[in-house]
Each structure stands twice: as structure tokens, then as C-alpha cells.
Amino acid sequence: MGEEEKIMAAGKKMVRVREFIMEDLPAVEELERLCQAGLSGDNAAGGGGGKKKKRGMSLYAEQIGDPFARVRHAPDHVILVAECGDEVVGVIKACVRMVTRGSSSSLRKTKTKTNKFVKAACLLGLRVSPSHRRLGIATELVRRAEEWCAARGAAYATMATTASNAASLALFQGRFKYALFRKPRFLxxxxxxxxxxxxxxxxxxxxxxxxxxxxxxxxxxxxxxxxxxxxxxxxxxxxxxxxxxxxxxxxxxxxxxxxxxxxxxxxxxxxxxxxxxxxxxxxxxxxxxxxxxxxxxxxxxxxxxxxxxxxxxxxxxxxxxxxxxxxxxxxxxxxxxxxxxxxxxxxxxxxxxxxxxxxxxxxxxxxxxxxxxSCDEDVWCIKKLTSVTANGNAAPAAGDDDDWTTAPPSSVLFVDPREF
Missing domain, CATH: 3.40.630 (Aminopeptidase)
Known part of the structure; x- marks a missing residue:
């Protein structure tokens, strides 16, 4: 991806997606404040305030400090920002890392206890300014992040949101065909x-x-x-x-x-x-x-x-x-x-x-x-990524003879605290 690239017209101004630079830090921090995240930390549309949709008390979570903190541990990581004129109006973070996917069906048939490793992407911290929503900015940020991850060999992309975040689920499950995958409990x-x-x-x-x-x-x-x-x-x-x-x-x-x-x-x-x-x-x-x-x-x-x-x-x-x-x-x-x-x-x-x-x-x-x-509203979604071959055809981003998206859930989830 070039340093700066036109993506769409938002009103009378052109919106571009580019990689984060340190001069963007104040704007990204302001987006975090405006789009206060819920317990899982990822509100896809960036709106609605991330609190749990329940009466009574609600638990909020906010990211502080280093904007790369949740992705820096992975060898391949990026922050993409959407810019309208001189204003940063959207952001998304992504990283690609090797993780176990439990026992694949082929391994279960042989009753082995060997974990299969797979290269998986994690999309985090999608935010769009309240003044620039419903313009397709979130869609473009997710699409560019997926392309970035697929180009680095990720076979799957994952994201986390909450069951009450209708906007997030509509974007990822509706437009991008992510499947509901796992539902961890926060205690x-x-x-x-x-x-x-x-x-x-x-x-x-x-x-x-x-x-x-x-x-x-x-x-x-x-x-x-x-x-x-x-x-x-x-x-x-x-x-x-x-x-x-x-x-x-x-x-x-x-x-x-x-x-x-x-x-x-x-x-x-x-x-x-x-x-x-x-x-x-x-x-x-x-x-x-x-x-x-x-x-x-x-x-x-x-x-x-x-x-x-x-x-x-x-x-x-x-x-x-x-x-x-x-x-x-x-x-x-x-x-x-x-x-x-x-x-x-x-x-x-x-x-x-x-x-x-x-x-x-x-x-x-x-x-x-x-x-x-505590909270039991968090949901993880997953999608099998595809890449574009030299002849322009879509192909799986990485070889995998067993589709993880349809695998039965394991009773043990390892939640990496660096990505929380």
C-alpha cells in the first residue's frame, strides 16, 4: 500500500487511507475518547458509546498510552488511519501472528494431542468519528486491513465485539461475512x-x-x-x-x-x-x-x-x-x-x-x-481470508486443509493479554 491513497468522496472532500505516523497521535487519542469502547475494546462503528446495553451499572474500557501497545508484540502489525482533508476521521489496528487452532479434524482422527498452528490476523480498535459515520469509512478501513493481513500470509482474520453492538455485528457479519466464533466470559x-x-x-x-x-x-x-x-x-x-x-x-x-x-x-x-x-x-x-x-x-x-x-x-x-x-x-x-x-x-x-x-x-x-x-456479552468473529494471485484471481491467503471457521469450539481459550 502506498503512503497515501484515495478511497472515496465524503461530502465534498476526498478521504484517504494511509499508515499511522506519530503526528496522528493526538487525533487518534481524541477518536478513542469520542468512541469510548466497551469491555471488549472494539466498537466497529465507533459509536453508541461502548457501554453494555443493560439497565444499571455498566463497565467501560479505554485504551491509554502507546497506540501500538495491542499490536506491537506481533512481527507484522500496522495502524491505518482514514483522513478527510487535514482531519483524521477513522482508525483501525491489525496484527498477524501464529496461534494454535486447537486440534484440527485430521489430528482428532488420529487422537493426537498436537496443536496445529495457523497464521491469524487480529483486527482491533476500529473507530470512526461521529461526524463522519455512514460514509463507508469503516468499511474501507476493514477492507484495507484485511488486504494488508492477507498479503502477509494470514489465513484467518478475527475480531472481537459485544453481542449488543449491532453496528459492529452488521459490519463484520453482514458486509464482510465474518462468522460468530467464540464467546469468552470476562470474570x-x-x-x-x-x-x-x-x-x-x-x-x-x-x-x-x-x-x-x-x-x-x-x-x-x-x-x-x-x-x-x-x-x-x-x-x-x-x-x-x-x-x-x-x-x-x-x-x-x-x-x-x-x-x-x-x-x-x-x-x-x-x-x-x-x-x-x-x-x-x-x-x-x-x-x-x-x-x-x-x-x-x-x-x-x-x-x-x-x-x-x-x-x-x-x-x-x-x-x-x-x-x-x-x-x-x-x-x-x-x-x-x-x-x-x-x-x-x-x-x-x-x-x-x-x-x-x-x-x-x-x-x-x-x-x-x-x-x-463480569460480562458474558463478548463475542469473537472469524473469517477465512483470500488473497489475489498474479493473474488477478482470488485464492486462499494460506494453505489450510481444514476450515477453522466451522470447527467446534474448544473448552479452553487462551486470551493473549497483550491484545486485550
Missing amino acids: GHPVHRHRARVPRAHRVLQLPPPLAAAAYAALLPAAAAAPEFVPADLPALLAHKLTRGTYLAVERSPGAGAPSSFAVLSVYDATRSLSFRVGGAPPLLRASLAAARALDRRAPWLRVPSVPDVFRPFGAYLLYGLHMSGPAGAALLRTLCRHAHNVARNNPACAVVAADVAPDDPAAAAVPHWRRF
Whole structure:
């Protein structure tokens, strides 16, 4: 793609799509503010305010800091902007990375536990200025992003939105023929001032990144359901400066002859790139929570479970790579979640510990969470990409003898916190 290219006429001005330059940063940040994103962070039409379409409180999420933060980890990444005159009126981010797609049908027939890797694109952060909607700008941004990804060998493109975001679903499922794919659950729990109690019968060990990578390499393919979306660069994620640690929980004295049980998870600091806020709370609830915080400050020995001030922007620690095994696995995973809570207490910017899991993942029942800080509206969509051959004909962007878009869902989804 050239540095600048005409795409359409919007009113009396020509709109162009080009790659992001640092001089665009203030305009892109303003688009983020105008098109406030919902919990999944991707509002395709950029409008409607991203809050959940429910009465009562709603959870908002906003991207902060480095505009490339969600895509920079991938070797191939880009930000495209739509420009009308001298004004940036639209933006989209994209990256291409290698991920597992679970067990393909050919592998399932042989009953192997080998994960199949595939090159997949991730489209993120589509925003269009409210003053320039319904002009086809979002459509052109998605089309150009898909072309960019297909040219780099991506076999599939994925995106995330919410079930209530009709505009996003109409664009991706309607115009671009994306298929509804997976529906992860977001489970959040507030971080209290008091340490969570860890059972004496459990022992928590921190694994150094090389050992953590080796553990995941052995555990994930051997899981009952081969996990989807595990990144090929998992060792780099585990060693990332924002990964606060990988933790293993075991029983101190398992019964004689009892099968071994364990649980493992990793903790990622998202406070520098992601900001949450709760809106729509009634004044009485705000006042009661403020009173609980005041009481907790004055009488900490009462151990009042006061909730942080979530009506102002706050950060989160994200749990990923959750895995448990054995009869005590669920209890050990709950212990790890409590340990992660205690780790998060050391960061004043963190008010919530959260995890994204598949709805059928056994780990979902073991993760402590509050309903008001959780969400089951997120949906992932997928599309098989095509590229244009030298003779101008459409062809699959990458060889794949098994269509992932129609594969039954795995009960284990690996949600990369760098893309959240």
C-alpha cells in the first residue's frame, strides 16, 4: 500500500487511507475518547458509546498510552488511519501472528494431542468519528486491513465485539461475512485493601519464565481439550516486562496414594495500557461504597471488604494461561487467584483482577468474581481470508486443509493479554 491513497468522496472532500505516523497521535487519542469502547475494546462503528446495553451499572474500557501497545508484540502489525482533508476521521489496528487452532479434524482422527498452528490476523480498535459515520469509512478501513493481513500470509482474520453492538455485528457479519466464533466470559473481582487468605494446606511457587514456558509446553497440548489461540511466542509473553509472574499451586501434604493435583496461571499488568470505569451507578450505591471505604480506613481490624473507587478510571491485572488438574485442582486455582489478588495489592493503580475464559472451561467455576465486574456479552468473529494471485484471481491467503471457521469450539481459550 502506498503512503497515501484515495478511497472515496465524503461530502465534498476526498478521504484517504494511509499508515499511522506519530503526528496522528493526538487525533487518534481524541477518536478513542469520542468512541469510548466497551469491555471488549472494539466498537466497529465507533459509536453508541461502548457501554453494555443493560439497565444499571455498566463497565467501560479505554485504551491509554502507546497506540501500538495491542499490536506491537506481533512481527507484522500496522495502524491505518482514514483522513478527510487535514482531519483524521477513522482508525483501525491489525496484527498477524501464529496461534494454535486447537486440534484440527485430521489430528482428532488420529487422537493426537498436537496443536496445529495457523497464521491469524487480529483486527482491533476500529473507530470512526461521529461526524463522519455512514460514509463507508469503516468499511474501507476493514477492507484495507484485511488486504494488508492477507498479503502477509494470514489465513484467518478475527475480531472481537459485544453481542449488543449491532453496528459492529452488521459490519463484520453482514458486509464482510465474518462468522460468530467464540464467546469468552470476562470474570472480574475487585482488589481489596486486605490480603486474601491463602490456605495453609496449599503451597504457591513462582516459576521463572524458562520453566514456565516448559510447563505450559507440556501441559497445554496434554489438556483434555486442545486450547485455541495460544501464541507461538508464548515464551516471550511469559518473559514480558508486564507479566508479573507465573505461579504454580500444589498441595503441601497430599493424601497417600491420592492423585496429584495442581493449578497454574500467569499474571499480566494491564494498568499501563488499559483503563476501566464503572458508570451508571445510583447515588445511594456510590454513597454506601464510599462509607464502607471510610470505615475500612478508620477501623482496618474489622476487615470490611470495601470496594475501591471504581467510578473513576482504574487499572486491572489480567490472569491468563489458567490450567488445573486433579481432584483438588479447582481449590488450588482459587488459591492462585487469591495470590494474584495479593500481588495486585502492591500496585495502587490496580483495582480489579480479571480473567477471560471460555464458557465451558472448568476453570471458569473456580475463578472468584463479582457479577458487576463480569460480562458474558463478548463475542469473537472469524473469517477465512483470500488473497489475489498474479493473474488477478482470488485464492486462499494460506494453505489450510481444514476450515477453522466451522470447527467446534474448544473448552479452553487462551486470551493473549497483550491484545486485550
